[in-house]
Amino acid sequence: xxxxxxxxxxxxxxxxxxxxxxxxxxxxxxxxxxxxxxxxxxxxxxxxxxxxxxxxxxxxxxxxxxxxxxxxxxxxxxxxxxxxxxxxxxxxxxxxxxxxxxxxxxxxxxxxxxxxxxxxxxxxxxxxxxxxxxxxxxxxxxxxxxxxxxxxxxxxxxxxxxxxxxxxxxxxxxxxxxxxxxxxxxxxxxxx
Amino acid sequence: xxxxxxxxxxxxxxxxxxxxxxxxxxxxxxxxxxxxxxxxxxxxxxxxxxxxxxxxxxxxxxxxxxxxxxxxxxxxxxxxxxxxxxxxxxxxxxxxxxxxxxxxxxxxxxxxxxxxxxxxxxxxxxxxxxxxxxxxxxxxxxxxxxxxxxxxxxxxxxxxxxxxxxxxxxxxxxxxxxxxxxxxxxxxxxxxxxxxxxxxxxxxxxxxxxxxxxxxxxxxxxxxxxxxxxxxxxxxxxxxxxxxxxxxxxxxxxxxxxxxxxxxxxxxxxxxxxxxxxxxxxxxxxxxxxxxxxxxxxxxxxxxxxxxxxxxxxxxxxxxxxxxxxxxxxxxxxxxxxxxxxxxxxxxxxxxxxxxxxxxxxxxxxxxxxxxxxxxxxxxxxxxxxxxxxxxxxxxxxxxxxxxxxxxxxxxxxxxxxxxxxxxxxxxxxxxxxxxxxxxxxxxxxxxxxxxxxxxxxxxxxxxxxxxxxxxxxxx
Numbered sequence: 198x199x200x201x202x203x204x205x206x207x208x209x210x211x212x213x214x215x216x217x218x219x220x221x222x223x224x225x226x227x228x229x230x231x232x233x234x235x236x237x238x239x240x241x242x243x244x245x246x247x248x249x250x251x252x253x254x255x256x257x258x259x260x261x262x263x264x265x266x267x268x269x270x271x272x273x274x275x276x277x278x279x280x281x282x283x284x285x286x287x288x289x290x291x292x293x294x295x296x297x298x299x300x301x302x303x304x305x306x307x308x309x310x311x312x313x314x315x316x317x318x319x320x321x322x323x324x325x326x327x328x329x330x331x332x333x334x335x336x337x338x339x340x341x342x343x344x345x346x347x348x349x350x351x352x353x354x355x356x357x358x359x360x361x362x363x364x365x366x367x368x369x370x371x372x373x374x375x376x377x378x379x380x381x382x383x384x385x386x387x388x389x
Numbered sequence: 390x391x392x393x394x395x396x397x398x399x400x401x402x403x404x405x406x407x408x409x410x411x412x413x414x415x416x417x418x419x420x421x422x423x424x425x426x427x428x429x430x431x432x433x434x435x436x437x438x439x440x441x442x443x444x445x446x447x448x449x450x451x452x453x454x455x456x457x458x459x460x461x462x463x464x465x466x467x468x469x470x471x472x473x474x475x476x477x478x479x480x481x482x483x484x485x486x487x488x489x490x491x492x493x494x495x496x497x498x499x500x501x502x503x504x505x506x507x508x509x510x511x512x513x514x515x516x517x518x519x520x521x522x523x524x525x526x527x528x529x530x531x532x533x534x535x536x537x538x539x540x541x542x543x544x545x546x547x548x549x550x551x552x553x554x555x556x557x558x559x560x561x562x563x564x565x566x567x568x569x570x571x572x573x574x575x576x577x578x579x580x581x582x583x584x585x586x587x588x589x590x591x592x593x594x595x596x597x598x599x600x601x602x603x604x605x606x607x608x609x610x611x612x613x614x615x616x617x618x619x620x621x622x623x624x625x626x627x628x629x630x631x632x633x634x635x636x637x638x639x640x641x642x643x644x645x646x647x648x649x650x651x652x653x654x655x656x657x658x659x660x661x662x663x664x665x666x667x668x669x670x671x672x673x674x675x676x677x678x679x680x681x682x683x684x685x686x687x688x689x690x691x692x693x694x695x696x697x698x699x700x701x702x703x704x705x706x707x708x709x710x711x712x713x714x715x716x717x718x719x720x721x722x723x724x725x726x727x728x729x730x731x732x733x734x735x736x737x738x739x740x741x742x743x744x745x746x747x748x749x750x751x752x753x754x755x756x757x758x759x760x761x762x763x764x765x766x767x768x769x770x771x772x773x774x775x776x777x778x779x780x781x782x783x784x785x786x787x788x789x790x791x792x793x794x795x796x797x798x799x800x801x802x803x804x805x806x807x808x809x810x811x812x813x814x815x816x817x818x819x820x821x822x823x824x825x826x827x828x829x830x831x832x833x834x835x836x837x838x839x840x841x842x843x844x845x846x847x848x849x850x851x852x853x854x855x856x857x858x859x860x861x862x863x864x865x
Contacts, residue, residue: 284588
């Protein structure tokens with residue numbers, strides 16, 4: 198019996214020590230920094246973050262800029278090295294592991310045009326030839342040209358237009374773009 | 390060591406046939422459920438793979454978008470196929486090595502039903518957008534807790550077997566399996582705690598969990614199978630007890646600390662990352678030790694690898710373990726990581742781990758276990774052979790091109806003079822190769838599933854001899 202208990206104890210002990218080291222300690226170090234900032238997240242930004250999560254953008258886009266000198270993130274204009282404070286305290290985290298598409302930490306300042314983002318989400322290939330990013334047509338409504346006179350349709354290139362129809366963004370598309378535009382590495386109280 | 394007298398547990402030394410009879414329903418049910426999820430996961434894999442180079446393919450439906458199909462592929466393969474089949478194989482191994490019947494059989498069957506339901510609900514949740522959004526943990530917390538609880542119940546059965554065993558010494562496979570059944574519920578429990586609610590810290594928890602799910606759950610089960618089947622089929626004891634001990638405690642000590650090598654260059658404090666890099670390099674010790682131990686056991690009996698279906702899969706798996714682990718240690722170095730992080734290279738690496746190692750090991754185990762549980766034989770030697778080659782060639786065709794593509798992608802990414810679009814374009818041929826490989830792998834899985842259905846339903850005649858590719862060698 199003693200041998201059983203030594204085995205069980207050893208197995209749990211090695212686990213527990215590393216668990217404290219890699220989850221609890223980082224929490225104690227990092228959390229106070231994030232909690233000190235008031236991000237003033239708007240409703241749109243929070244909703245947009247949730248849609249970004251829902252559609253799984255994270256499987257193609259990272260949101261962490263590596264420090265200057267490590268990779269070419271800085272030279273590509275993706276921004277300064279990411280800090281714990283950059284994420285507006287929104288979870289789940291979106292650091293990501295894949296760069297099929299570019300890093301988005303700083304997309305708000307790199308591409309501030311709402312119209313560009315709308316067209317790109319509706320049909321990436323309309324603005325970015327040969328892109329393998331998926332289209333997100335369910336964030337948009339296709340209505341008759343004459344319907345909703347106060348809403349303008351996306352100005353799509355000829356080949357993506359549907360005759361007699363216009364494409365208008367839903368609220369979800371607006372939230373998602375609001376979130377994308379909020380990604381600009383401007384942390385309140387952390388200007389350098 | 391004495392054995393107890395729990396009414397459910399037969400404490401007298403029993404014949405293997407008796408033990409297998411008791412193992413029949415719970416283990417068969419776990420393995421059969423796993424195979425079902427393997428097929429579903431393969432379908433999702435094909436969809437995700439094709440979507441990656443043909444983004445308009447089924448692009449108009451939100452529930453089939455790449456960002457939902459891809460995580461569901463991972464979750465069904467990990468928590469469906471590999472976990473269920475792995476749990477079944479582990480229980481059977483314990484029953485054999487501890488000479489005790491599997492206890493709590495109705496409970497095991499019950500939680501397997503619940504486990505299947507949880508996977509089904511979780512699948513619908515992810516496809517309809519209710520994801521937790523954390524890689525390897527996409528099932529919503531409530532669903533995940535149900536799955537972890539199911540594994541915990543099966544783990545309790547494993548602990549009972551440990552305490553009521555009929556053998557004195559613990560074979561090395563037992564250490565690994567007992568550890569796996571303790572580690573996974575702990576991992577699942579901790580990762581579900583709401584305390585990791587700030588993004589950077591959550592990223593740490595994320596990769597601590599994800600790396601450990603492989604290292605502390607699938608790896609121990611895979612190694613337990615290797616430690617059992619290699620000596621068994623070759624017909625001689627494992628080369629060295631001392632090396633086995635070193636390999637086990639080395640893995641336990643170092644693997645636990647590996648997770649943060651997924652976060653090199655991230656906003657997490659550098660010194661945590663540095664610890665993980667060091668631990669990843671230290672992993673070379675247990676890996677080499679296990680490799681030497683297995684190699685020295687097989688050496689001189691390589692013909693058995695040719696003739697035994699089980700051994701062929703298991704040796705392929707064991708060699709992949711050595712390869713993928715050493716590759717992992719190299720990948721953790723900052724200079725390598727600078728190139729391959731954020732590229733398809735890592736995806737290919739993960740598949741060498743989960744497929745070429747874990748999945749091949751499970752296939753090999755099933756080829757040994759199922760005839761003993763069903764008292765029936767595999768229907769066709771040729772189909773087993775076809776399955777082996779489809780899987781083996783498929784996974785090589787998957788990983789080799791994709792790792793080359795990944796390195797090229799990484800090198801291009803780190804050269805700011807190359808436009809970003811070129812880093813994407815250059816990967817496309819490799820992504821197409823992956824889809825072709827996916828078709829081969831799926832074909833292999835269909836053959837495997839067909840064989841499992843045939844042997845479980847005992848269609849046709851009971852073949853006379855055990856399935857080996859040459860009549861002179863007998864699997865016992």
